[in-house]
Amino acid sequence: MSVIEELQALQKRATTELEAAQDQASLAVWKSTFLGKKGELTLLSRGLGKLPPEERPEAGQRFNIVRQALEQQFEQAETRAKHASLMDELESEQIDVSLPGRQPSVGRLHPITEVLRQVADAFHIMGFQVWESPEVETDDYNFGLLNFLPDHPARDMQDTFYVESPVDSSEKLLLRTHTSGGQIHAMRRYAPHPVRVLLPGKCYRNEQVTARSEMQFSQFEFLAVGRNITMADLKGTLANLAVHLFGPGTKTRVRPSYFPFTEPSAEMDVSCFLCKGKGCRICKYTNWLEIGGCGMVHPNVLRNGGYDPTEFSGFAGGFGPERIAMLMYGIDDLRWFLSGDERLLEQFG
Ligand code: DAH
Numbered sequence: 001m002s003v004i005e006e007l008q009a010l011q012k013r014a015t016t017e018l019e020a021a022q023d024q025a026s027l028a029v030w031k032s033t034f035l036g037k038k039g040e041l042t043l044l045s046r047g048l049g050k051l052p053p054e055e056r057p058e059a060g061q062r063f064n065i066v067r068q069a070l071e072q073q074f075e076q077a078e079t080r081a082k083h084a085s086l087m088d089e090l091e092s093e094q095i096d097v098s099l100p101g102r103q104p105s106v107g108r109l110h111p112i113t114e115v116l117r118q119v120a121d122a123f124h125i126m127g128f129q130v131w132e133s134p135e136v137e138t139d140d141y142n143f144g145l146l147n148f149l150p151d152h153p154a155r156d157m158q159d160t161f162y163v164e165s166p167v168d169s170s171e172k173l174l175l176r177t178h179t180s181g182g183q184i185h186a187m188r189r190y191a192p193h194p195v196r197v198l199l200p201g202k203c204y205r206n207e208q209v210t211a212r213s214e215m216q217f218s219q220f221e222f223l224a225v226g227r228n229i230t231m232a233d234l235k236g237t238l239a240n241l242a243v244h245l246f247g248p249g250t251k252t253r254v255r256p257s258y259f260p261f262t263e264p265s266a267e268m269d270v271s272c273f274l275c276k277g278k279g280c281r282i283c284k285y286t287n288w289l290e291i292g293g294c295g296m297v298h299p300n301v302l303r304n305g306g307y308d309p310t311e312f313s314g315f316a317g318g319f320g321p322e323r324i325a326m327l328m329y330g331i332d333d334l335r336w337f338l339s340g341d342e343r344l345l346e347q348f349g
Pocket of ligand 1: 293295
């Protein structure tokens with residue numbers, strides 16, 4: 001067989017084998033077998049030297065034509081294979097766009113957090129900053145410095161969770177029973193400058209757990225100390241808060257009461273935003289809802305906070321966000337708040 005015949009046979013075989021090579025791997029093998037540096041075409045072309053010189057140019061040209069043709073076929077086959085593998089990939093990743101989407105599970109805010117945000121917003125507008133104070137307090141901060149006498153019944157073990165001190169200390173430690181101790185912390189931090197703070201946080205009392213009482217609950221305390229602060233400022237603050245929380249037209253009133261740390265002391269009421277004056281079970285047909293306690297900071301408490309009561313005065317108040325959330329959202333049992341039950345949480349935020 002002449003070199004040219006061998007070349008034709010090689011071209012035929014290469015073409016047939018190329019058709020059979022479907023994927024990238026077999027294409028690579030094909031390429032090195034036929035077109036590689038040590039491939040069949042190169043090997044065969046070595047035979048050109050044995051031809052008579054006058055036949056060489058034409059034969060050489062034929063080799064070139066065959067090489068070019070095979071290279072072109074190879075490129076086409078390679079493109080086809082790439083395309084096919086891309087299609088396979090697409091096919092394997094195929095999705096049914098008509099299927100219903102999956103609901104992402106979105107976190108929700110706890111109703112107490114919701115109330116806190118609204119309350120903080122209302123106080124923020126009035127120039128109060130949110131301030132945090134410790135949940136484990138000394139007896140002094142929780143009671144003594146707030147003008148509770150040593151034998152005040154609230155100090156009773158029945159009501160207060162006392163905590164064993166990790167260090168040997170004469171100070172009695174307890175879980176705060178209200179946020180009012182934060183008043184002393186804030187005053188001591190800012191005295192003798194005026195201060196306006198909102199103190200939110202968890203409180204603890206040794207209570208029977210029922211629909212209306214829990215061992216752990218939240219309170220928001222507010223405190224403003226400065227010069228010439230009067231009860232009118234307290235009432236104005238309350239009025240603003242009520243409108244912000246419960247809507248325009250909400251009225252407020254204060255009723256005389258007693259707390260050791262305020263003088264005078266009062267209960268804060270808001271007009272029933274549920275029945276709007278028609279009378280309902282929740283307001284017990286009085287049209288008023290009690291939301292917390294308040295008063296003018298007692299001179300002893302001002303002094304304990306580092307202020308001279310002849311120069312400074314202040315007001316303070318405290319209320320329970322659980323009660324506000326219960327009223328706002330119609331929640332009928334206090335135990336829901338700490339239940340962690342998603343059925344409650346899903347309804348908020
Ligand atoms: N600490 C009181 C309580 O737990 C609430 C309270 C009443 C806070 C009057 C105050 C206040 O700041 O002035 O019932």
